Amino acid sequence: MLNNKLVQKLFFSIRHTIISLRNIYLRKIYGMSIGKDVRISLKANLDRTYPRGVIIGEGSYLAFGATILCHDMSRNIAQDVRIGKNCFIGAHSIILPGVTIGDQVVVAAGAIVTKDVESNTIVAGNPAKPIKTHITTKKWGIIDTPAS
Secondary structure, eight states, rough: OOOOHHHHHHHHHHHHHHHHHHHHHHHHTTTOOOOOOOOEEOEEESSSSSSEEEEEEEEEEEEOOOEEOOOTTTTEOOOOEEETOOEEOTTEEETTTTTTEEEEEEEEEOEEEEEESSSSEEEEETTTTTESOOOOOOOGGOBSSSOO
């Protein structure tokens, strides 16, 4: 019988390989601009109607259910969505067309981002508003300073 830790390690290795292959697929087939070492949950939703509008900086992380919309059929617009470096986009958050998110930003779970977000900020709510500024994050948007 296999060791439980070995099985867990194998599972994570396979999962990370699948995520990396999906990023290559999104870059090559859809033309999305996805930076190096970006983690996108397999359950995240990226706009495939205007895929070239998806721009994600290196070291960022999109959690499950996060949605990036680059088009709006009701307003007949297609605009780029830019996510900076080392950002964390929380579960079930929505980023609307034309929004630019700076570097080292944390978007809280369930937030609806309707306007640009400055770098080094945590935003939350509907519509998303800054709740903390002057933060720093490491790779994948892990907060480097206390979030008090």
